[in-house]
Amino acid sequence: MGGYSDSEDWKDIVPIPQDDGSPNPLAAIAYTEEYSEAMSYLRAVMGIDEKSDRVLGLTEHIIQMNPAHYTVWLYRADILIELKKDLLQELEWLNTISLKNSKNFQIWHHRQVVMSHIPNIPSNERPFLARVFAKDAKNYHVWSYRQWLVRHFSLWDSELPYVESLLQSDVRNNSAWNHRWFIIFARHTDPEKHSIRNNNADSEVSPETIEKEIEYTKAAISTAPQNQSPWNYLRGILRKQRKGLVPMKAFAEQFADLEKEDEVRSSHALDFLADVYAEEQNKEQSAKALELLARRYDPIRKNYWDYRRSLLGLGQVGA
Amino acid sequence: MKIKPKRIKVSHKSKNRPPLHQLHRRDRNGNLTSKARHNMASDVTAEAAGQDEQDRSISRDGTDPLSLEARFDEQGRPQVPELYTSSPPIRDHLTTDTSISQDDVVKQCLPRLIKCSRSLVGVNSYGIPSLKREDHIKFLQEAIEYPRYIAFDPVRPWVIYWSLTALSLLGENVELYQQRVVETLSPCQNFGGGFGGGNGQLSHVATSYAVVLSLAMAGGGKNMDMLNRRALWRWLGELKQTDGGFRVCVGGEEDVRGAYCSMVIISLLALPLELPPNAPARAHGFTSFLDGLPEYLSRCQTYEGGVSAVPQSEAHGAYAFCVLACLCILGPPNEMISKYLDLPLLLSWLSSRQSAPEGGFNGRTNKLVDGCYSHWVGGCWPLIQAALSESPENPNAAKSTVGSLYSKEGLTRFVLSCCQADGGGMRDKPNTFPDAYHTCYTLAGLSSTQHDSGYSGMRHGEAGYPLDSAFAWESSKEDSDGPKNEALELIDAGDTLTSLHPIYVIPWGVVERCRELFSKKTGF
Numbered sequence: 092m093g094g095y096s097d098s099e100d101w102k103d104i105v106p107i108p109q110d111d112g113s114p115n116p117l118a119a120i121a122y123t124e125e126y127s128e129a130m131s132y133l134r135a136v137m138g139i140d141e142k143s144d145r146v147l148g149l150t151e152h153i154i155q156m157n158p159a160h161y162t163v164w165l166y167r168a169d170i171l172i173e174l175k176k177d178l179l180q181e182l183e184w185l186n187t188i189s190l191k192n193s194k195n196f197q198i199w200h201h202r203q204v205v206m207s208h209i210p211n212i213p214s215n216e217r218p219f220l221a222r223v224f225a226k227d228a229k230n231y232h233v234w235s236y237r238q239w240l241v242r243h244f245s246l247w248d249s250e251l252p253y254v255e256s257l258l259q260s261d262v263r264n265n266s267a268w269n270h271r272w273f274i275i276f277a278r279h280t281d282p283e284k285h286s287i288r289n290n291n292a293d294s295e296v297s298p299e300t301i302e303k304e305i306e307y308t309k310a311a312i313s314t315a316p317q318n319q320s321p322w323n324y325l326r327g328i329l330r331k332q333r334k335g336l337v338p339m340k341a342f343a344e345q346f347a348d349l350e351k352e353d354e355v356r357s358s359h360a361l362d363f364l365a366d367v368y369a370e371e372q373n374k375e376q377s378a379k380a381l382e383l384l385a386r387r388y389d390p391i392r393k394n395y396w397d398y399r400r401s402l403l404g405l406g407q408v409g410a
Numbered sequence: 411m412k413i414k415p416k417r418i419k420v421s422h423k424s425k426n427r428p429p430l431h432q433l434h435r436r437d438r439n440g441n442l443t444s445k446a447r448h449n450m451a452s453d454v455t456a457e458a459a460g461q462d463e464q465d466r467s468i469s470r471d472g473t474d475p476l477s478l479e480a481r482f483d484e485q486g487r488p489q490v491p492e493l494y495t496s497s498p499p500i501r502d503h504l505t506t507d508t509s510i511s512q513d514d515v516v517k518q519c520l521p522r523l524i525k526c527s528r529s530l531v532g533v534n535s536y537g538i539p540s541l542k543r544e545d546h547i548k549f550l551q552e553a554i555e556y557p558r559y560i561a562f563d564p565v566r567p568w569v570i571y572w573s574l575t576a577l578s579l580l581g582e583n584v585e586l587y588q589q590r591v592v593e594t595l596s597p598c599q600n601f602g603g604g605f606g607g608g609n610g611q612l613s614h615v616a617t618s619y620a621v622v623l624s625l626a627m628a629g630g631g632k633n634m635d636m637l638n639r640r641a642l643w644r645w646l647g648e649l650k651q652t653d654g655g656f657r658v659c660v661g662g663e664e665d666v667r668g669a670y671c672s673m674v675i676i677s678l679l680a681l682p683l684e685l686p687p688n689a690p691a692r693a694h695g696f697t698s699f700l701d702g703l704p705e706y707l708s709r710c711q712t713y714e715g716g717v718s719a720v721p722q723s724e725a726h727g728a729y730a731f732c733v734l735a736c737l738c739i740l741g742p743p744n745e746m747i748s749k750y751l752d753l754p755l756l757l758s759w760l761s762s763r764q765s766a767p768e769g770g771f772n773g774r775t776n777k778l779v780d781g782c783y784s785h786w787v788g789g790c791w792p793l794i795q796a797a798l799s800e801s802p803e804n805p806n807a808a809k810s811t812v813g814s815l816y817s818k819e820g821l822t823r824f825v826l827s828c829c830q831a832d833g834g835g836m837r838d839k840p841n842t843f844p845d846a847y848h849t850c851y852t853l854a855g856l857s858s859t860q861h862d863s864g865y866s867g868m869r870h871g872e873a874g875y876p877l878d879s880a881f882a883w884e885s886s887k888e889d890s891d892g893p894k895n896e897a898l899e900l901i902d903a904g905d906t907l908t909s910l911h912p913i914y915v916i917p918w919g920v921v922e923r924c925r926e927l928f929s930k931k932t933g934f
Binding site: 110112113115116117118119130134157159162165168229231235264266284286287315316320327355356388389393395398 | 493499500501502503504506507508509554555556557558559560561562563564565566567569570573587590591593594595596597606607608609610611612614653659661662663705708709711712713714715719720721722723724725726749750751752755757758759761762764765766769774775776777812813814815816817820
């Protein structure tokens with residue numbers, strides 16, 4: 092880079108150096124000359140709201156030096172839209188940066204803004220996301236973006252096989268379970284109305300779907316019963332079904348039989364059974380499950396288990 | 411706060427034989443047995459079957475794994491409870507990416523938790539290392555001067571906030587920075603309202619949050635004169651969305667950070683709650699910043715019980731704090747939290763965030779512990795506990811408070827044993843580098859184990875500003891009659907931190923000072 096100050100293309104712009112407020116500012120960054128100069132030109136062109144090819148190039152240059160720079164991303168998105176740039180080409184460029192900086196908020200928001208101006212989902216989009224998830228299958232921002240993508244392009248029906256492949260390779264991937272919930276259940280709820288607290292604004296999920304999900308989840312639990320993700324998912328389904336937890340009692344007891352205290356295979360089964368027994372008004376059994384959790388199988392959460400036990404209205408532990 | 415005298419505690423159940431943890435871990439000379447050495451090296455990768463047997467036998471002894479009595483071996487060396495020194499009691503055989511990374515973290519943490527029990531150097535009678543206060547102060551004094559990397563350019567106000575908050579926690583006087591804080595942050599303010607991450611950067615609600623809190627901490631008073639409150643109010647109006655939430659900046663993403671940061675700024679500066687005339691949400695029929703907001707936050711609770719960044723995303727500890735704290739700005743915790751969230755479900759999810767043997771919190775189901783969740787998750791607890799307690803505003807109800815619902819001991823051990831970096835500063839977990847962010851939030855979490863805070867309720871006839879309840883919290887007095895704080899029992903007297911306001915995450919006095927300055931202001 093010969094620098095902007097030496098360039099014929101930029102000679103009409105008077106750069107605005109950074110105002111640091113004092114000669115001795117706090118949190119002073121060790122800027123490189125290249126970065127400082129580019130930022131001085133950015134301040135200048137943003138000041139006159141210039142949206143042009145050369146500014147697009149400038150934003151690219153700064154992003155390469157500092158991809159966490161939200162201001163530059165937002166300005167770049169404005170330019171792309173205003174100049175009606177080839178957005179598919181933008182995605183191509185974005186792909187290379189995203190793979191290197193996948194944890195950054197700005198990149199995924201930018202992608203969403205760009206994608207919202209593209210009429211149909213590009214064929215490369217989901218293969219690209221698969222590459223990102225191959226590096227980190229729990230990347231929060233990428234999952235949020237994918238959910239937006241699914242809703243925006245109505246991709247509900249083609250998502251399930253991918254989720255299942257992720258769960259196949261790691262049944263503990265909670266992001267994948269959450270995505271499964273999203274495509275099976277949240278699909279039928281209005282994100283502007285639905286809340287867990289009020290359990291309202293739900294349109295019907297068919298009993299067949301609920302049964303199928305219960306079976307899938309039970310199989311997942313059986314492969315690794317100490318995995319909390321499918322237990323949470325199962326409880327979610329059962330709340331939807333509104334038939335309580337008792338129908339799953341025999342299933343849960345496979346992993347935690349209170350008569351065989353030494354052979355508990357899942358603390359989550361114990362937790363589940365504590366609720367089952369409470370639902371059956373069998374407070375002693377419920378308390379026993381909670382005591383086992385507090386004392387032996389999940390003692391880091393002892394205070395919580397004791398609190399749960401206190402809600403049963405029985406006497407003190409061991410009294 | 412006192413240091414317990416060193417003594418050997420023998421529980422009645424083990425009178426006739428050595429306590430089991432000694433049996434398993436040490437020979438007569440106090441050296442680790444070969445079995446114990448084997449465990450330290452390979453516990454976490456061992457197949458479940460054989461390992462389970464041994465781990466379970468420990469709790470069969472009947473000793474309370476969370477007993478707060480310090481235990482010592484024959485040489486008087488402290489013993490750390492088994493809960494923090496061995497693999498969890500149940501492990502599945504199946505190996506996946508999640509279990510591999512979890513095992514890896516346990517492998518990094520265990521030696522640090524166990525090491526404390528092998529030597530008297532630098533650890534107290536509970537086997538907990540002391541706080542390297544001076545090293546952390548030095549680290550922060552450097553961090554606030556030179557965050558080094560260009561990547562920090564868009565978050566310079568955050569670097570200042572993290573450093574000032576952490577220094578305050580460590581008892582340092584941050585008003586020394588008063589002039590430089592004002593000078594550094596002034597060029598971040600935009601004419602259109604709000605603050606960007608640096609000079610010429612777009613206004614962002616997170617950096618504005620960091621600016622407001624930093625100015626308040628570094629002296630408050632005339633510092634606040636530099637805030638253009640009217641412009642800030644108008645700019646926040648542009649962020650308000652028709653679904654009730656807030657974007658983080660104009661054209662930026664909408665999530666619960668936007669809501670929490672906006673409401674902190676609005677309530678602390680006592681800005682009008684009425685939306686400015688330019689607010690696009692007015693077209694939707696909204697007239698107040700509060701319109702649709704609690705309902706929006708409510709929609710971010712997921713089937714797991716936790717709270718996500720946006721409706722229907724995955725439950726996450728940092729967003730849970732934003733939502734709970736935001737609800738507690740909007741009204742009394744026992745009204746707001748139980749009205750807008752399924753509280754038992756939330757409680758179950760929040761409690762699941764604490765992981766053993768590490769003792770710290772993770773942010774999501776099946777993810778790894780990280781020191782920063784000591785605040786994001788740890789900071790949810792006082793808010794939740796307040797929501798579960800009787801309403802102090804109802805004088806007829808017997809005032810009952812719910813005690814700590816998580817293990818303060820676990821968090822204390824994790825923070826002091828695993829998060830302190832050798833050269834000062836706090837980190838995510840062993841084998842990571844310290845930074846100002848982790849130092850701030852790890853210490854904030856540690857502080858919240860030491861100081862209980864709760865909702866004190868509003869005195870009758872006090873109501874004026876609609877968000878008054880946000881200021882009706884108090885830190886419980888150390889000499890009160892309530893149950894002893896277990897976290898204070900565990901650490902040396904010199905290792906206590908100062909206390910922060912549970913919603914604003916700055917010292918209490920700073921919140922009060924802001925409140926005094928702005929609550930009586932009429933107009934801008």
